[in-house]
Amino acid sequence: MYRPGPGATIPGDDSRHVAVFDGIRVVFSFTQTKAARYRHLSASLTDRRDALPNPVVVQEIAKEYGFTGTLLDWQADIRSTHVALLQQVATIV
Numbered sequence: 001m002y003r004p005g006p007g008a009t010i011p012g013d014d015s016r017h018v019a020v021f022d023g024i025r026v027v028f029s030f031t032q033t034k035a036a037r038y039r040h041l042s043a044s045l046t047d048r049r050d051a052l053p054n055p056v057v058v059q060e061i062a063k064e065y066g067f068t069g070t071l072l073d074w075q076a077d078i079r080s081t082h083v084a085l086l087q088q089v090a091t092i093v
Helices: 055-064
Strands: 018-021 024-032 036-045 075-078 083-091
Touching: 024 055, 036 055, 055 083
Parallel strands: none
Antiparallel strands: 018 024, 024 036, 036 083, 075 083
16 A cells, blocks of 8 residues: 655555566555555656556556546656556445
């Protein structure tokens, strides 16, 4: 469980959270904030910094990590070097 804050190890820097699928580097974690718990997945290409992985491929990889629905249902942050997806799984009371 990743809890953002001072001293926390970023999941992408922890090999237990990283996998590579046919040239796509994937970082997955459950991230917990004070208000909620999320599935969090980031995908980037291993051999190019100027392109993004195919969104359909990222969607299928995300489903393997338990994401439900489609890219349209998830919070997405698309940058020039990676795609990050977030799906809330629980509310913290």
